[in-house]
Amino acid sequence: MLPLFKHYPRLAERLPHITLGQLPTPVEHLGALGEALGVGQLYIKRDDLSGAVYGGNKVRKLEFLLAAAVRSGASEVMTVGFAGSNHALATAIYANGLGLASISMLMPQANAHYVRRNLLAGHHYHARFRYCRNLATLSMSMLPEILASRVRQGAFPYIIPGGGTCPLGVTGYVNAAFELRDQIQAGLLPTPDLIYVAMGSMGTSAGLMLGLRAAGVKSRVVPIRVIGERLASPAAMRRLLHRTGAFLRRHDPEFPAGDFRTTDLGIRDDLLGDGYARFSDRGLEAAARMRQHAGINLNGTYTAKAFSAILADAATHAVHNKVVLFWNTYNSRDLAKQAGGVDYRQLPRALHHYFEQKVQPLDLAGADR
Numbered sequence: 140m141l142p143l144f145k146h147y148p149r150l151a152e153r154l155p156h157i158t159l160g161q162l163p164t165p166v167e168h169l170g171a172l173g174e175a176l177g178v179g180q181l182y183i184k185r186d187d188l189s190g191a192v193y194g195g196n197k198v199r200k201l202e203f204l205l206a207a208a209v210r211s212g213a214s215e216v217m218t219v220g221f222a223g224s225n226h227a228l229a230t231a232i233y234a235n236g237l238g239l240a241s242i243s244m245l246m247p248q249a250n251a252h253y254v255r256r257n258l259l260a261g262h263h264y265h266a267r268f269r270y271c272r273n274l275a276t277l278s279m280s281m282l283p284e285i286l287a288s289r290v291r292q293g294a295f296p297y298i299i300p301g302g303g304t305c306p307l308g309v310t311g312y313v314n315a316a317f318e319l320r321d322q323i324q325a326g327l328l329p330t331p332d333l334i335y336v337a338m339g340s341m342g343t344s345a346g347l348m349l350g351l352r353a354a355g356v357k358s359r360v361v362p363i364r365v366i367g368e369r370l371a372s373p374a375a376m377r378r379l380l381h382r383t384g385a386f387l388r389r390h391d392p393e394f395p396a397g398d399f400r401t402t403d404l405g406i407r408d409d410l411l412g413d414g415y416a417r418f419s420d421r422g423l424e425a426a427a428r429m430r431q432h433a434g435i436n437l438n439g440t441y442t443a444k445a446f447s448a449i450l451a452d453a454a455t456h457a458v459h460n461k462v463v464l465f466w467n468t469y470n471s472r473d474l475a476k477q478a479g480g481v482d483y484r485q486l487p488r489a490l491h492h493y494f495e496q497k498v499q500p501l502d503l504a505g506a507d508r
Protein backbone atom coordinates (compact mmCIF):
# COMPACT_ATOMS: atom_id res chain seq x y z
CA MET A 140 0.00 0.00 0.00
CA LEU A 141 1.32 3.47 -0.89
CA PRO A 142 2.55 5.45 2.14
CA LEU A 143 0.17 8.29 1.19
CA PHE A 144 -2.78 5.90 1.30
CA LYS A 145 -1.78 4.64 4.76
CA HIS A 146 -2.10 8.18 6.08
CA TYR A 147 -5.18 9.08 4.06
CA PRO A 148 -7.24 5.89 3.63
CA ARG A 149 -10.02 7.85 1.98
CA LEU A 150 -7.66 8.71 -0.87
CA ALA A 151 -6.94 5.00 -1.26
CA GLU A 152 -10.65 4.32 -1.66
CA ARG A 153 -11.31 7.14 -4.06
CA LEU A 154 -8.30 7.73 -6.29
CA PRO A 155 -7.47 5.53 -9.27
CA HIS A 156 -4.06 3.88 -8.83
CA ILE A 157 -2.25 0.97 -10.39
CA THR A 158 1.22 -0.32 -9.57
CA LEU A 159 3.61 0.12 -12.50
CA GLY A 160 6.91 0.83 -10.86
CA GLN A 161 9.20 -0.53 -8.18
CA LEU A 162 8.68 1.54 -5.05
CA PRO A 163 10.11 2.65 -2.72
CA THR A 164 13.15 3.78 -4.71
CA PRO A 165 16.49 3.51 -2.90
CA VAL A 166 18.22 6.35 -1.07
CA GLU A 167 22.01 6.32 -1.21
CA HIS A 168 24.72 8.25 0.58
CA LEU A 169 27.22 9.78 -1.86
CA GLY A 170 29.97 10.16 0.72
CA ALA A 171 33.00 10.58 -1.52
CA LEU A 172 31.22 12.86 -3.96
CA GLY A 173 29.79 15.03 -1.18
CA GLU A 174 33.25 15.38 0.32
CA ALA A 175 34.86 16.16 -3.03
CA LEU A 176 32.29 18.88 -3.73
CA GLY A 177 32.15 20.38 -0.25
CA VAL A 178 28.62 19.33 0.69
CA GLY A 179 28.02 18.50 4.36
CA GLN A 180 26.20 15.24 3.63
CA LEU A 181 25.06 14.33 0.14
CA TYR A 182 22.33 11.79 -0.59
CA ILE A 183 20.58 10.73 -3.78
CA LYS A 184 16.99 9.55 -4.22
CA ARG A 185 17.13 6.96 -6.96
CA ASP A 186 13.93 7.65 -8.88
CA ASP A 187 16.00 6.69 -11.90
CA LEU A 188 15.22 3.13 -10.76
CA SER A 189 11.47 3.68 -10.32
CA GLY A 190 10.54 1.08 -12.94
CA ALA A 191 11.99 -2.22 -14.14
CA VAL A 192 11.86 -1.35 -17.85
CA TYR A 193 11.96 2.43 -17.65
CA GLY A 194 12.58 4.60 -14.60
CA GLY A 195 12.52 8.31 -13.96
CA ASN A 196 9.97 10.64 -12.44
CA LYS A 197 7.09 10.00 -14.86
CA VAL A 198 6.39 6.51 -13.49
CA ARG A 199 4.94 7.79 -10.20
CA LYS A 200 2.56 10.11 -12.07
CA LEU A 201 1.52 7.43 -14.55
CA GLU A 202 0.52 5.06 -11.76
CA PHE A 203 -2.40 7.44 -11.17
CA LEU A 204 -2.98 8.72 -14.71
CA LEU A 205 -3.02 5.38 -16.49
CA ALA A 206 -5.25 3.94 -13.78
CA ALA A 207 -7.67 6.78 -14.55
CA ALA A 208 -7.36 6.02 -18.28
CA VAL A 209 -8.30 2.38 -17.67
CA ARG A 210 -11.14 3.39 -15.37
CA SER A 211 -12.49 5.77 -18.06
CA GLY A 212 -12.83 2.88 -20.51
CA ALA A 213 -10.45 4.44 -23.04
CA SER A 214 -8.36 2.14 -25.19
CA GLU A 215 -5.92 4.86 -26.24
CA VAL A 216 -4.09 7.65 -24.41
CA MET A 217 -2.80 10.87 -25.91
CA THR A 218 -0.09 13.11 -24.51
CA VAL A 219 2.15 15.98 -25.57
CA GLY A 220 5.83 16.84 -25.21
CA PHE A 221 9.00 17.86 -26.98
CA ALA A 222 10.60 15.48 -29.49
CA GLY A 223 12.81 13.73 -26.93
CA SER A 224 10.16 13.75 -24.21
CA ASN A 225 10.88 11.26 -21.42
CA HIS A 226 7.25 11.68 -20.43
CA ALA A 227 5.88 10.72 -23.86
CA LEU A 228 8.17 7.69 -23.89
CA ALA A 229 7.23 6.61 -20.36
CA THR A 230 3.56 6.98 -21.29
CA ALA A 231 4.00 4.86 -24.43
CA ILE A 232 5.88 2.13 -22.54
CA TYR A 233 3.51 1.80 -19.60
CA ALA A 234 0.35 2.28 -21.68
CA ASN A 235 1.55 -0.50 -23.96
CA GLY A 236 2.06 -2.71 -20.92
CA LEU A 237 -1.58 -2.18 -19.97
CA GLY A 238 -2.81 -2.91 -23.49
CA LEU A 239 -3.52 0.76 -24.26
CA ALA A 240 -2.47 2.40 -27.53
CA SER A 241 -0.74 5.77 -27.31
CA ILE A 242 -0.41 8.94 -29.34
CA SER A 243 2.53 11.30 -28.72
CA MET A 244 1.99 14.84 -29.98
CA LEU A 245 5.52 16.21 -30.24
CA MET A 246 7.14 19.60 -30.78
CA PRO A 247 10.67 20.61 -31.87
CA GLN A 248 13.63 20.73 -29.49
CA ALA A 249 17.43 20.91 -29.74
CA ASN A 250 18.86 17.66 -31.07
CA ALA A 251 20.65 15.19 -28.79
CA HIS A 252 21.49 11.49 -28.74
CA TYR A 253 18.78 10.88 -26.18
CA VAL A 254 16.16 12.40 -28.50
CA ARG A 255 16.99 9.77 -31.11
CA ARG A 256 16.99 6.98 -28.54
CA ASN A 257 13.65 8.03 -27.07
CA LEU A 258 11.99 8.28 -30.49
CA LEU A 259 13.24 4.84 -31.53
CA ALA A 260 12.23 3.29 -28.21
CA GLY A 261 8.82 4.97 -28.43
CA HIS A 262 8.28 3.41 -31.84
CA HIS A 263 9.32 0.03 -30.41
CA TYR A 264 6.49 0.40 -27.88
CA HIS A 265 4.02 1.31 -30.67
CA ALA A 266 3.67 5.03 -29.95
CA ARG A 267 1.86 6.83 -32.75
CA PHE A 268 3.81 10.05 -33.35
CA ARG A 269 2.40 13.36 -34.55
CA TYR A 270 4.96 16.10 -35.05
CA CYS A 271 3.83 19.72 -34.84
CA ARG A 272 5.85 22.83 -35.54
CA ASN A 273 4.84 24.65 -32.36
CA LEU A 274 2.29 24.86 -29.57
CA ALA A 275 -0.24 26.68 -31.76
CA THR A 276 -0.19 24.06 -34.52
CA LEU A 277 -0.20 21.30 -31.89
CA SER A 278 -3.31 22.76 -30.30
CA MET A 279 -4.99 22.91 -33.69
CA SER A 280 -4.10 19.27 -34.41
CA MET A 281 -5.52 18.00 -31.14
CA LEU A 282 -9.19 17.92 -32.09
CA PRO A 283 -8.74 16.12 -35.44
CA GLU A 284 -6.44 13.61 -33.68
CA ILE A 285 -8.97 13.02 -30.94
CA LEU A 286 -11.71 12.44 -33.49
CA ALA A 287 -9.51 10.13 -35.56
CA SER A 288 -8.76 8.16 -32.41
CA ARG A 289 -12.47 7.95 -31.64
CA VAL A 290 -13.11 6.49 -35.09
CA ARG A 291 -10.17 4.07 -34.83
CA GLN A 292 -10.77 2.88 -31.27
CA GLY A 293 -14.51 3.38 -30.83
CA ALA A 294 -13.90 5.53 -27.75
CA PHE A 295 -12.37 8.90 -27.02
CA PRO A 296 -8.70 8.82 -26.00
CA TYR A 297 -7.75 9.62 -22.41
CA ILE A 298 -5.73 12.83 -22.50
CA ILE A 299 -2.67 13.16 -20.29
CA PRO A 300 -1.24 16.68 -20.02
CA GLY A 301 2.40 17.47 -20.79
CA GLY A 302 4.79 16.01 -18.21
CA GLY A 303 1.83 14.20 -16.62
CA THR A 304 1.29 17.35 -14.60
CA CYS A 305 -2.25 17.82 -13.29
CA PRO A 306 -3.53 17.27 -9.74
CA LEU A 307 -3.99 13.51 -10.22
CA GLY A 308 -0.48 13.05 -11.69
CA VAL A 309 1.11 15.32 -9.08
CA THR A 310 -0.35 13.01 -6.41
CA GLY A 311 2.41 10.57 -7.38
CA TYR A 312 4.93 13.00 -5.92
CA VAL A 313 2.80 13.80 -2.90
CA ASN A 314 3.14 10.09 -2.19
CA ALA A 315 6.89 10.26 -2.87
CA ALA A 316 7.25 12.72 0.02
CA PHE A 317 5.54 10.26 2.36
CA GLU A 318 7.83 7.55 1.04
CA LEU A 319 10.81 9.75 1.92
CA ARG A 320 9.42 10.33 5.39
CA ASP A 321 9.25 6.57 5.94
CA GLN A 322 12.89 6.28 4.83
CA ILE A 323 13.92 9.05 7.23
CA GLN A 324 12.04 7.33 10.05
CA ALA A 325 13.72 4.04 9.18
CA GLY A 326 17.10 5.75 9.63
CA LEU A 327 18.16 5.50 5.97
CA LEU A 328 19.01 9.20 5.93
CA PRO A 329 18.75 12.23 8.23
CA THR A 330 16.04 14.78 7.41
CA PRO A 331 17.48 16.70 4.45
CA ASP A 332 17.84 20.45 4.84
CA LEU A 333 17.53 20.84 1.08
CA ILE A 334 16.09 18.72 -1.71
CA TYR A 335 17.31 19.69 -5.19
CA VAL A 336 15.11 18.65 -8.08
CA ALA A 337 14.84 19.54 -11.79
CA MET A 338 11.70 21.49 -12.66
CA GLY A 339 9.97 21.29 -16.05
CA SER A 340 6.18 21.07 -15.93
CA MET A 341 6.48 21.65 -12.15
CA GLY A 342 4.58 18.53 -11.07
CA THR A 343 7.47 16.83 -9.32
CA SER A 344 8.44 19.87 -7.24
CA ALA A 345 4.83 20.77 -6.47
CA GLY A 346 4.01 17.23 -5.34
CA LEU A 347 7.07 17.11 -3.09
CA MET A 348 6.24 20.49 -1.53
CA LEU A 349 2.66 19.51 -0.77
CA GLY A 350 3.63 16.05 0.43
CA LEU A 351 6.44 17.22 2.71
CA ARG A 352 4.11 19.73 4.31
CA ALA A 353 1.41 17.09 4.85
CA ALA A 354 3.96 14.59 6.15
CA GLY A 355 5.50 17.12 8.53
CA VAL A 356 8.98 16.89 7.00
CA LYS A 357 10.85 20.17 7.34
CA SER A 358 13.04 19.89 4.25
CA ARG A 359 13.08 22.77 1.76
CA VAL A 360 12.58 21.88 -1.91
CA VAL A 361 14.91 23.65 -4.35
CA PRO A 362 13.30 23.45 -7.81
CA ILE A 363 15.77 24.13 -10.60
CA ARG A 364 13.95 25.49 -13.62
CA VAL A 365 15.23 23.92 -16.85
CA ILE A 366 12.52 25.30 -19.14
CA GLY A 367 11.39 28.76 -20.26
CA GLU A 368 9.50 30.83 -17.72
CA ARG A 369 6.46 30.93 -20.02
CA LEU A 370 5.91 27.24 -19.19
CA ALA A 371 7.00 27.31 -15.53
CA SER A 372 6.44 30.56 -13.68
CA PRO A 373 6.08 31.04 -9.92
CA ALA A 374 2.45 32.09 -10.50
CA ALA A 375 1.72 28.89 -12.43
CA MET A 376 3.45 26.85 -9.73
CA ARG A 377 1.36 28.49 -7.04
CA ARG A 378 -1.83 27.69 -8.96
CA LEU A 379 -0.76 24.08 -9.42
CA LEU A 380 -0.07 23.76 -5.67
CA HIS A 381 -3.43 25.26 -4.87
CA ARG A 382 -5.34 23.11 -7.37
CA THR A 383 -3.65 19.92 -6.23
CA GLY A 384 -4.27 20.72 -2.57
CA ALA A 385 -7.93 21.43 -3.35
CA PHE A 386 -8.21 18.21 -5.37
CA LEU A 387 -6.84 16.08 -2.53
CA ARG A 388 -8.98 17.87 0.08
CA ARG A 389 -12.04 17.19 -2.05
CA HIS A 390 -11.32 13.48 -1.70
CA ASP A 391 -10.13 13.68 1.90
CA PRO A 392 -10.82 16.86 3.92
CA GLU A 393 -8.00 15.89 6.32
CA PHE A 394 -5.42 16.74 3.67
CA PRO A 395 -3.90 20.21 4.32
CA ALA A 396 -4.55 23.10 1.92
CA GLY A 397 -1.99 23.77 -0.78
CA ASP A 398 -1.59 27.47 -0.26
CA PHE A 399 1.93 28.79 -0.72
CA ARG A 400 3.21 32.30 -1.27
CA THR A 401 4.86 32.89 -4.63
CA THR A 402 7.87 34.32 -2.83
CA ASP A 403 8.30 31.11 -0.78
CA LEU A 404 8.66 28.78 -3.75
CA GLY A 405 12.41 29.30 -4.07
CA ILE A 406 12.55 28.48 -7.77
CA ARG A 407 16.11 28.67 -9.12
CA ASP A 408 16.53 29.98 -12.65
CA ASP A 409 20.29 30.56 -12.77
CA LEU A 410 21.17 27.13 -14.22
CA LEU A 411 18.97 27.18 -17.32
CA GLY A 412 21.78 28.35 -19.61
CA ASP A 413 20.70 28.88 -23.22
CA GLY A 414 17.26 27.35 -22.74
CA TYR A 415 15.29 24.13 -22.63
CA ALA A 416 17.22 21.08 -23.85
CA ARG A 417 20.31 23.18 -24.62
CA PHE A 418 23.10 21.53 -22.70
CA SER A 419 25.31 23.75 -20.55
CA ASP A 420 29.01 23.46 -19.70
CA ARG A 421 28.17 23.61 -16.00
CA GLY A 422 25.59 20.87 -16.40
CA LEU A 423 28.01 18.62 -18.25
CA GLU A 424 30.68 19.20 -15.62
CA ALA A 425 28.20 18.22 -12.94
CA ALA A 426 27.23 15.12 -14.94
CA ALA A 427 30.89 14.13 -15.29
CA ARG A 428 31.42 14.37 -11.52
CA MET A 429 28.38 12.20 -10.87
CA ARG A 430 29.44 9.59 -13.38
CA GLN A 431 33.00 9.50 -12.07
CA HIS A 432 32.08 9.14 -8.39
CA ALA A 433 28.77 7.29 -8.46
CA GLY A 434 28.50 5.74 -11.92
CA ILE A 435 25.11 7.37 -12.47
CA ASN A 436 24.28 9.08 -15.79
CA LEU A 437 22.60 12.45 -15.67
CA ASN A 438 20.71 14.05 -18.56
CA GLY A 439 21.83 17.32 -20.15
CA THR A 440 18.29 18.69 -20.35
CA TYR A 441 17.20 18.02 -16.78
CA THR A 442 19.25 16.33 -14.10
CA ALA A 443 22.68 17.64 -15.14
CA LYS A 444 21.41 21.20 -14.71
CA ALA A 445 19.71 20.37 -11.42
CA PHE A 446 22.87 18.77 -10.06
CA SER A 447 24.95 21.74 -11.26
CA ALA A 448 22.99 23.85 -8.75
CA ILE A 449 24.52 21.74 -5.96
CA LEU A 450 28.00 22.29 -7.41
CA ALA A 451 27.32 26.03 -7.62
CA ASP A 452 26.09 26.19 -4.02
CA ALA A 453 28.98 24.06 -2.77
CA ALA A 454 31.39 26.46 -4.49
CA THR A 455 30.02 29.37 -2.44
CA HIS A 456 30.14 27.28 0.77
CA ALA A 457 26.37 27.59 1.10
CA VAL A 458 25.90 23.86 1.77
CA HIS A 459 29.11 22.81 3.54
CA ASN A 460 27.17 21.99 6.74
CA LYS A 461 23.88 20.94 5.14
CA VAL A 462 22.20 17.62 4.52
CA VAL A 463 21.46 17.74 0.80
CA LEU A 464 19.28 15.28 -1.11
CA PHE A 465 19.53 15.20 -4.89
CA TRP A 466 16.29 13.82 -6.31
CA ASN A 467 17.33 11.93 -9.44
CA THR A 468 14.45 12.20 -11.91
CA TYR A 469 16.09 10.72 -15.03
CA ASN A 470 15.76 7.11 -16.15
CA SER A 471 18.80 4.84 -15.90
CA ARG A 472 17.40 1.66 -17.39
CA ASP A 473 19.09 0.71 -20.64
CA LEU A 474 16.89 1.09 -23.72
CA ALA A 475 19.64 0.34 -26.25
CA LYS A 476 18.11 -2.99 -27.18
CA GLN A 477 14.62 -1.63 -27.88
CA ALA A 478 15.97 1.42 -29.74
CA GLY A 479 18.52 -0.67 -31.63
CA GLY A 480 15.82 -2.74 -33.26
CA VAL A 481 14.17 0.22 -34.99
CA ASP A 482 15.24 1.95 -38.22
CA TYR A 483 14.50 5.65 -37.99
CA ARG A 484 12.95 5.59 -41.46
CA GLN A 485 10.01 3.75 -39.90
CA LEU A 486 9.16 6.99 -38.04
CA PRO A 487 7.11 9.80 -39.61
CA ARG A 488 9.21 11.71 -42.13
CA ALA A 489 8.99 14.94 -40.17
CA LEU A 490 11.13 13.33 -37.42
CA HIS A 491 13.91 12.07 -39.70
CA HIS A 492 15.98 15.24 -39.38
CA TYR A 493 16.83 14.33 -35.77
CA PHE A 494 18.75 11.38 -37.23
CA GLU A 495 20.10 13.04 -40.35
CA GLN A 496 21.37 16.26 -38.76
CA LYS A 497 24.03 16.64 -36.10
CA VAL A 498 23.30 16.64 -32.39
CA GLN A 499 24.09 19.85 -30.54
CA PRO A 500 27.84 20.44 -30.14
CA LEU A 501 27.87 19.91 -26.36
CA ASP A 502 26.24 16.48 -26.63
CA LEU A 503 29.50 14.55 -26.75
CA ALA A 504 29.13 10.86 -27.36
CA GLY A 505 28.59 9.09 -24.07
CA ALA A 506 27.98 12.29 -22.13
CA ASP A 507 24.33 11.47 -21.87
CA ARG A 508 23.02 8.09 -22.77
Ligand SMILES: *Cc1c(COP(=O)(O)O)cnc(C)c1O
Nearest residue numbers: 225302339340341342343441468
Ligand atom coordinates in the same frame (compact mmCIF):
# COMPACT_ATOMS: atom_id res chain seq x y z
C1 LIG B 1 9.98 15.49 -16.92
C2 LIG B 1 11.30 15.49 -16.25
C3 LIG B 1 11.59 16.39 -15.20
C4 LIG B 1 10.66 17.49 -14.81
O1 LIG B 1 9.63 17.07 -13.99
P1 LIG B 1 8.31 17.98 -13.90
O2 LIG B 1 7.43 17.22 -13.02
O3 LIG B 1 7.81 18.09 -15.31
O4 LIG B 1 8.72 19.30 -13.36
C5 LIG B 1 12.79 16.29 -14.56
N1 LIG B 1 13.70 15.37 -14.95
C6 LIG B 1 13.48 14.52 -15.96
C7 LIG B 1 14.54 13.57 -16.35
C8 LIG B 1 12.27 14.54 -16.65
O5 LIG B 1 12.07 13.71 -17.67
